[in-house]
Amino acid sequence: MQRVIMDQMPRQSTKSGLQLVVVATDFSARSDRAVRRAALIARDAGARLVLAHVVDDDQPEHIVAAECDLAENALADAIREHAYLADLSCSSLVMRGTPFDGIVRAAQQHGADLCVIGSHRRAFLKDIFVGTTAERVIRNSSIPVLMANIDPALRYRSGLAPVELSDCSGRALNVARSLGLLPRTRVSILHVYDAAAAGMLSYARVHKGNVDDYLAESRVEAVRDLVRFLEPLDLGDIDYTTVVKEGTAPSTIVDVATEMRPDLVVIGTHGRQGAIRMLLGSVTEEVLRRLRQDIMVVPVRDA
Structure with a gap:
């Protein structure tokens, strides 16, 4: 069951592939960052913006109904009063359910091209097993999700x-390119490769010169692999550079991001679900937990 306030305006024609942005808010300072970032993205793309709030339905009905009314009024006030939402095609949406499920349903049911969320407080042991709300949204979403961490000014x-x-x-x-989110300049495409045999060669007391040769050959092959990977991609007018690092993900990704300090990190993730993923995590989830930049995750569902 859901209560919805939506405008009926048709999607606008945009130069990018971004036409509808859904942003989740719980009226906190963290989600305010997400709303302001989503508004900036929607304005640049000429896209529609939907502000979504999820009311926890695991409580008595009269409390749920009262919270829905309060949320609808708060969203309407935000759209009317905040200058950064002025002149946008903007509407509000109130969903019932668990926060992560409601956010995912809001984005998917309304055909959003992008879902924007804020970072969330952690709950210690709970997060070890199931993740934060933001991580659970990303884990279950079939559309790109942007987690807003930095000042969206x-x-x-x-x-x-x-x-x-x-x-x-x-x-x-x-x-990321089709949605117009990749910056036109200063994009670094990072490939982390693992020269796994180097440690074994050193342990076996192979001559250092031979180990160095192996490392040099591994790097050359990694560079060639990256070039071959990028050749068929349509990156258009994106001015990018390539970075090749020997190491292991996600620690090397975090180190490079800490050194370069990009505004946005774009990463793909396989949409595996179930107990194995919940317990073991993934490179993407480690990056989400450790970086403080904005992070856009593009899911690709496994068969």
């Missing part, structure tokens, strides 16, 4: 895109 000027040379990484780059 400025447009993105620099970006970092870690790639694993898979279809998943290629899709992440193409989607």
Whole structure:
């Protein structure tokens, strides 16, 4: 069951592929960052913006109904009063359910091209097993999700895109470009490779010169692999540079992001679900937990 306030305006024609943005708010300072970032993105793209709030339905009906009314009024006040929402095609949406499920349903049912969320407080042991609301939204969403962490006063000027040379990484780059979110300049495409045999060669007391040769050959091959991966991608007028690092993900990704300090990190993720993913996590989830930049995750569902 849901209560909805939606305008009936048709989608506007945009130069980018971004036509509808859904942003989740719980009226906190963290979600206010997300709303302001979503408003900036929607204004640049000429897209519609939907402000969504989820009311927890695991409580008595009269309390749920009262909270829905309060949320509808608060959203209407925000749309009317906040200057950063002025002149936007903006509407509000109130959903019932658990926060992460309501946000995912709001984005999917309304055909959003992008879902924007804020970072959330952690709940210690609970997060070890199921993740924060933001992580659970990303884990279950079939559309790109942007987690807003930084001050949204400025447009993105620099970006970092870690790639694993898979279809998943290629899709992440193409989607970010088609939505107009990749900065036109200063985009670094990062490939992290693992020269796994180097440690074994050293342990076996192979001559250092031979180990160095192996490391040099591994780097050359990694560079060639990245070039071959990028050739078929349609990155258009994106001015990008490539970065190749030997190491392990996600620690190397975090180190590079800490050094470069991009405004936006774009990463693809496979949509695996179930107990194995919940307990083991993923490179993407580690990046989400450790970086403080805005992060856009593009999901690719496994068969």
